[in-house]
Structure formats: structure tokens, C-alpha cells
Amino acid sequence: MRTLEEVQATLQIAKVKEEDLQPVTYCLSFGDNVSSGDYCLMELDDTLCKHIEAGKSLIIRGDKDEHAVLCSEDKTYDLKIADTSNLLLFVPGCKTPDQLPDIPASPQLMHAQIWGFSNCYWELRKQRPRIKKLKKLLMENPYDGPAVGMQEEEVPGPKYTMDDLLERIQASREEIEAHLQTVHACEIDGFWRILDFDYEMKLLGHVTQLIDSESWSFSKVPLSICLEELGSLEPKAMIEHCLNCYGRRYNNEDGQVMYALDEDKVCRATAQLLLQNAVKFNLSEFQEVWQQSVPEGMSARLDQLRGLALLDRSSKPETISLLRVEDLPEDTLERFNSLFSLREKWTQDDIEPYIHSQFKCYLEDGSQNHPDAQPSSVPGSSRIGLQTSSGKALYTYIQTVSRRHFPKKTSVWESPRNIGG
Numbered sequence: 001m002r003t004l005e006e007v008q009a010t011l012q013i014a015k016v017k018e019e020d021l022q023p024v025t026y027c028l029s030f031g032d033n034v035s036s037g038d039y040c041l042m043e044l045d046d047t048l049c050k051h052i053e054a055g056k057s058l059i060i061r062g063d064k065d066e067h068a069v070l071c072s073e074d075k076t077y078d079l080k081i082a083d084t085s086n087l088l089l090f091v092p093g094c095k096t097p098d099q100l101p102d103i104p105a106s107p108q109l110m111h112a113q114i115w116g117f118s119n120c121y122w123e124l125r126k127q128r129p130r131i132k133k134l135k136k137l138l139m140e141n142p143y144d145g146p147a148v149g150m151q152e153e154e155v156p157g158p159k160y161t162m163d164d165l166l167e168r169i170q171a172s173r174e175e176i177e178a179h180l181q182t183v184h185a186c187e188i189d190g191f192w193r194i195l196d197f198d199y200e201m202k203l204l205g206h207v208t209q210l211i212d213s214e215s216w217s218f219s220k221v222p223l224s225i226c227l228e229e230l231g232s233l234e235p236k237a238m239i240e241h242c243l244n245c246y247g248r249r250y251n252n253e254d255g256q257v258m259y260a261l262d263e264d265k266v267c268r269a270t271a272q273l274l275l276q277n278a279v280k281f282n283l284s285e286f287q288e289v290w291q292q293s294v295p296e297g298m299s300a301r302l303d304q305l306r307g308l309a310l311l312d313r314s315s316k317p318e319t320i321s322l323l324r325v326e327d328l329p330e331d332t333l334e335r336f337n338s339l340f341s342l343r344e345k346w347t348q349d350d351i352e353p354y355i356h357s358q359f360k361c362y363l364e365d366g367s368q369n370h371p372d373a374q375p376s377s378v379p380g381s382s383r384i385g386l387q388t389s390s391g392k393a394l395y396t397y398i399q400t401v402s403r404r405h406f407p408k409k410t411s412v413w414e415s416p417r418n419i420g421g
Contacts, residue, residue: 002027004109022097024108028089031113039090039116043082043123048072061170070124074174082123090116128357129171131179132330137168138185138194145199146235159191183326184245186237195241201273203242204266206230208295211261218297219260221247226259267300268308275309275322283311283318307353310342325354332358 007025011018044052051072052058060079062068070077094112141157160168162176169176185194195203210229211221223243227236243249246266247259270293275281290300302311307325312318323342329335332355339346339354352359 001029001111002109004107007109008107018107023104023106024097024100024110026091026094027109027111028091028094028114029111031115034114034116039118041088041090041118041121043121045124048124059166061166063168066130066170069127069130069170070122071170071172074172076127076129076171076175077124078127080123080125081120083120086119088118088121089114090118128330129169129175129179130330131169131171131175132326134165134169134171134176134179135183135194135326137165138183138192141193142196143186143188143193143199144196145238159193161190162187162192165192184241186241188237195238197272197276200242200245201269203234203238204246204269206233207239207242207246207261208266212295218263218295220252221259221261223249223257223259263298264304267294267298268304270294271300271305272308272322272324275320278321280312280319280321283320286320307356310350323354325356328354 004025007027008018011021048058056073059071060068061071068079070079091112091114137158137160141155141159147155162173165176166173171179180192183194184200185192187193207221207226207230210216210226211218214225216222221243223240226239226243230236230239243259246269247261250258250260252258267290271290274286274290274293287300287302294300305320308322309320310323311320328338335355335358339351343350
């Protein structure tokens with residue numbers, strides 16, 4: 001090991017003034033059998049550092065055929081290897097000047113051992129969770145009611161617990177739980193199941209028919225009476241689950257559990273039931289049948305179908321067809337390719353529901369190369385909206401992510417047939 005005198009002599013040879021340096025000098029040495037493969041280094045932001053310091057975990061998720069992601073309790077990060085021209089050293093116990101309790105007045109030599117080294121590190125970038133696989137797994141065995149003469153664990157077909165989903169889905173626990181709620185999944189005997197849509201609509205039909213027969217207000221539906229009246233038809237847990245999916249739970253002045261049915265959700269589900277078996281529907285005829293199909297007292301409106309159905313006002317007569325946002329590819333470029341293969345020209349109002357989550361993430365992350373995408377520069381918009389006065393931010397976004405130029409003609413977005421080709 002070097003002595004303080006040897007260090008001072010080296011400084012003189014290098015013509016470095018000792019007074020220009022910190023009084024504490026570290027002398028580094030390699031430990032026995034140290035190699036670059038012993039450790040992987042990862043760059044963390046302040047949020048993740050505090051997460052680790054609090055004793056919480058970060059988990060790397062991904063199957064063999066998937067690109068790995070890092071998940072905290074509530075966020076998902078893309079993992080990429082970043083090379084550096086400088087050799088990065090892993091030196092436990094080595095302290096920076098601000099970490100030293102007392103800085104000595106006279107020069108001092110301290111020794112530290114290098115435990116590992118690397119010329120690359122893992123770089124993290126927040127990304128949308130890769131959540132589409134969740135519904136695909138649950139749809140392998142949808143729940144269509146209680147099995148006759150069988151316990152739930154005896155029902156054939158794949159079933160998944162939360163631990164199973166955490167192993168298979170590239171998303172944080174909170175993101176998975178939020179999406180389970182979005183797809184109306186429920187936990188039955190420890191397994192997460194997604195309801196068969198026809199069975200879900202059957203449950204909703206029972207509820208709305210009871211509301212009609214009892215002349216209840218849609219905003220004042222008592223849970224206890226629903227369970228009592230409908231419990232002989234379907235499991236009480238499923239009735240309550242249906243109310244949770246299509247209503248808002250609250251307690252009235254007497255402490256009774258009540259539900260307020262959401263008109264938009266009920267009308268949207270009814271529209272999906274009508275559209276799922278038709279390639280295209282005459283728009284005017286659809287609107288008439290749709291209004292007749294929703295519970296009396298509810299109003300069916302086309303704005304309830306954003307991200308569910310696509311209107312074609314250029315055809316004669318005008319048509320409507322099913323196009324669910326969850327059926328589109330998760331990858332941004334693939335999604336644009338899919339959208340523009342369906343239609344060569346899009347208005348901003350038509351395309352917005354199908355790229356909302358991507359554009360929201362783009363605005364929140366910002367881009368140094370595209371200042372128009374910064375939230376502060378989007379005229380008349382919020383961080384989560386696309387309602388811009390000029391559409392400039394959306395135009396910048398589409399050009400950026402697709403790597404193609406989109407000529408803007410008034411409010412119409414026009415694209416070549418093969419984006420990114």
C-alpha cells in the first residue's frame with residue numbers, strides 16, 4: 001500500500017498543488033479475484049433511491065422472450081445497458097468530502113478496496129406497463145357462472161393467483177391491480193377471473209330489471225335488497241361485483257350501502273353487446289336500436305363510445321364498427337401501423353382515444369428534442385389531455401413516434417400506408 005509520502009511525491013511529479021485538493025486522499029486497491037462480471041451497476045433517480053433506502057424492493061420481470069423491465073410497487077421502468085468510456089468502480093466504504101464527519105486540517109491518507117468494476121450500467125426509463133398480456137391470460141378461462149356440482153378449484157382450465165400474475169406480467173403490483181379493475185376481473189377463491197362478457201351483461205340485466213320493477217332511481221340502488229332479490233339467481237358476490245363495475249358505492253344517511261349506476265358505463269357496455277357480432281352497423285339504425293336497448297331513463301350518446309367504436313362518416317350511409325383500444329398493439333409504432341392500415345385519414349377526434357395513453361406518457365416525460373411536446377407548451381391542454389387549440393403537440397408527437405412525416409390538412413391526419421417501413 002502506498003504511503004502519504006509516496007502520494008505527495010506523485011503529486012509533485014504531476015505538478016499538482018496539494019492545496020488545490022481535498023485534505024483526505026483515498027488509495028484504491030483491487031481485491032483478490034475481482035472481475036467485471038461480479039456486479040451490475042444501475043443508475044437510480046431520487047425516487048428509486050429513497051425507495052431502496054426505505055427497505056423496499058425493486059423487481060426485474062420478464063419471460064425469456066421478453067425485454068426485461070424493472071418494477072417498483074407502483075411504476076414500471078425499461079432497462080437498457082448504457083456504455084461509458086470511463087471505468088466505473090464499486091468501492092464500498094469510500095466517502096465523498098460531504099460525507100466525512102470532520103475534515104482534517106492536515107493531509108490524511110485512507111485506503112479502500114475495489115470490489116468490482118464495469119464499463120457499462122443499467123439505465124432506467126419510466127414506461128407504460130406491458131399490461132395487455134394480463135387480459136390474454138385471464139381470457140384463457142373466463143368465468144361464466146358457478147360450476148354445477150364442482151368447487152372453483154376443481155374447474156378445469158388455467159387460473160391465476162396474484163402471485164402468478166406478478167410472475168408473468170411486466171408491470172408493478174399497483175398497475176396490475178388497477179388493470180384488473182379496468183377489465184372487471186374479480187377474485188374467486190383466491191384466483192383472479194375475468195367474467196365472460198355475455199355473463200357480465202346477464203348480471204347487469206338482472207340489476208337493471210330489478211331497478212325498473214322497484215321504480216328505484218339509478219342513483220339510489222340499495223345493495224342489501226339487490227342481494228336478497230337476486231341471490232337466488234346468481235351468486236351474491238357476482239351481483240355485488242357487477243354493481244362495483246357499473247356503479248359508485250356510497251352510504252346514505254342511515255348508513256345503508258347504496259350504489260349510483262354510471263349511465264355512461266351501462267350505455268357503453270350495451271353498445272359493445274350490439275356491435276360485437278357485426279362487422280359494420282348502419283349508424284342511424286344502430287343509434288335507434290341502442291337507445292331502445294339501454295334501460296329506460298338513460299340516454300345513449302356517441303361520445304360514450306370513445307375508444308370502443310369507430311365511426312365512418314365518409315361512407316354513405318354512415319357506419320359504425322367495433323374497435324376497442326385494448327385490442328390494439330401496446331407498442332406505439334405498431335399501434336400507429338395498425339390504425340393507419342384500418343384508415344388512411346384520421347381526424348384528431350377520431351384518433352385521440354386510441355393513442356391517449358401513449359400521448360399522455362409522452363407529455364409527462366417530455367422531450368428535449370421536441371419542445372412542442374412539453375406539457376407547458378401545449379396550448380389549452382392539461383398534462384393528461386389532448387384538447388389542444390391547434391393540434392400542434394399531437395402533430396409533433398405523431399411525427400416523432402412514427403418516424404414519418406404526416407402532412408397536416410386542416411383537422412385531418414394523413415399517412416403513407418406503411419408507417420415506419
